[in-house]
Amino acid sequence: MDRGDAPARGLHHIGFLVENTDAVRRKLQDRGAPARNQRPLNANMFFEEKFTAAGDVIVDISENPWLGVAPLTASQSPGDPELAAANVEGA
Secondary structure, three states: OOOOOOOOOOOOEEEEEOOOHHHHHHHHHHOOOOEOOOOOOOOOOOOOEEEEOHHHOEEEEEOOOOOOOOOOOOOOOOOOHHHHHHOOOOO
16 A cells, blocks of 8 residues: 555554464465465575555464564463464465
């Protein structure tokens, strides 16, 4: 969306740590969220797959934690991150 010189407002992107990027990728694409990048051939390196969801919100998924981030334990998490990523409204 072209906002000219106006500052962007609202949510820009959200990232999810998932157990199976292949399954989540299929769910996002099945719901119409286009991929913004391609997974590199060297899958051993850190990489976030990015998709565009409703409202131009970018959704990142990765099987490996971001540097300095630890996954939530089951008691800390309000829901399943794979399910949340797959059910992005409008995606």
